[in-house]
Amino acid sequence: MLQHGPLLERLLNGDFICKISNHDAYRHLSDEQTQQAINDYLRPLNRRLVSNEDRSVYFLAYHDLTLEAREHLSSQFALTVQSLLPVLEWMQLVQETLGRDSALTAGDTIKLQEFVLRTEDNQSLRHRLNALAADKFFNSQSDALDLQVKLIFRRLREHGYLLQPHNDRQYYVITGKVDYLIDIIRFIRDEEQLPVDDAPAQENLI
């Protein structure tokens, strides 16, 4: 257990552990014996280790749902719901701006400068970025593109969607927390039977 000290600290801190955010820790967490040992350790703290369905991210959940736990989960959920549209719109915007042919996935890298340069030259992208930055999730007060983009990326880093490998270098890597967000959308969609399709039109399948 001693060797997993730093990993436990990150988990307790509320971090999501994925292949991208911490490859070694993620490998350890994939081991059932380690999971068991961590759960035993966390039991008195009313925590347990959980993952999304395809086990691409691990995080801590409550063991017993006390009143306080429920309260925290409610406020956490409200934050997640609030972040849903802005984060998804940001994903669309990055994909379009950088001309990628598929949605952002864990491990993709984004160079801030490239993103700024391409947005600068395009009136419609610029307009969408403006609207996005002003969303209360990002809450930018500035009109300067550079500052807006920096704020957006910083907020997403704080929320664990992005990793900045070098503090002094402006490039970011998408973490597995994006998978978690997608899983949440799928879950809500299925549960509430929202008309949100994710299967390609039939002709494409043939």
Next chain:
Amino acid sequence: MHTQQTIASNLYSIGAERLALLGKHHKILMQGYLEGFIDETALSDSALKKLMAARIVWRPSEQQPLMLRPLVSELIASMVSDENRRQVNADVAERLVQIRNRVQAYREAQHKGDYSVAELQLQRLTEQVHDLSGQFEEAIDSLWNRLNSDFGFVRSLNDKIRENERAQQQLRRLLDGLALLDFNELIELAEGNNHLRKLLVSQLQTQLSDHHGSLLEVQKRLIELLAKFRQQQSRSLLINNMVAYLRQHPAYSPADYPNRTPVPVLFNQAAPIKLQAAAALDRASDRQILAALVQQLPHQPKTLITEHQSANFSEVLVNEEIAAHQQALKQDVENFYLEVIDNSESVSALTYLKTQNLPWDGEIWLYQILADYQSLPRDEQKMFSLRNEETPASASNQLMLISDIHIRLRVF
């Protein structure tokens, strides 16, 4: 014998001459490969005639421009690994017939004691066996190439999915082709002849079983990649459709999942617990380390910080209300500096302002932070490192506008 030599030397001179044509017109031909037709104005009439006679270029119909012959295009595609146009030839049956015929011709010549003919047939047979193996090698190289580039030679995800499916079809044809090779038959063909056995059995068999292994590996990877493509496709669709749905239904709010029993695991994200520790003096063994740490602390000034009156950027206090306001601002700035001292990392002034929900305007806040800093004695100023986030006012105005300040306690 004599006529054969003449034919061979004729072939040699014609072939060499026509190959030279490829080199002589390489730029125009390559341009033709890329553009799909040959620029006839760039060539003289005689050059055009020579190229057509050499079956390098042709005119598919009267109205059409000159084009490269398919074989030449294929050759270029293979040379430059242009996966968009590279052909995969999976036809094994035809080659097998050729091999059988060659073996027969070789045996007949041997039977007649015509050793030079037999030698020639054996040489042709060897070439054909190599061609058969090379055909698979070329196909496998092309498949790996496409795999390793994640089908990067086409742009859209739909194209990638279609290309992947095409590659899988080619692969199935190659595997079917391999299945046509009956090694019992090859063993029979080679019976009683060392050369043939070596060529058809030991050499070809090893090569083909290698190819078979590679093909199965490529197949596995292609299927994995296709699954990944499909996953990406469905993720893109999900994101786009969800954004559309949320925009159309601004009042939508999801069910109260955190208060369900049981709570779905995705919504059970526990609150963070910060681990904290303080220096303990109960273990004698630690004392030396602690003493060293204490010595490293920056020297505390004898005078207290609060004794210094910091400058107010707006000196004139009109009435008590404004004075109270001013005092509250200074108090918040002081708390901010205390936070910096408690925190080992650099703290952003604006982020602090936001997270603490303080009522101050960002500009006033930054001013007061700078004012407080300026009012510190020199050696206390040195305890903090300030970094301004600033940009020029405009491209022509070098006046620097400060948008945020990051402050960190210097560790000595």
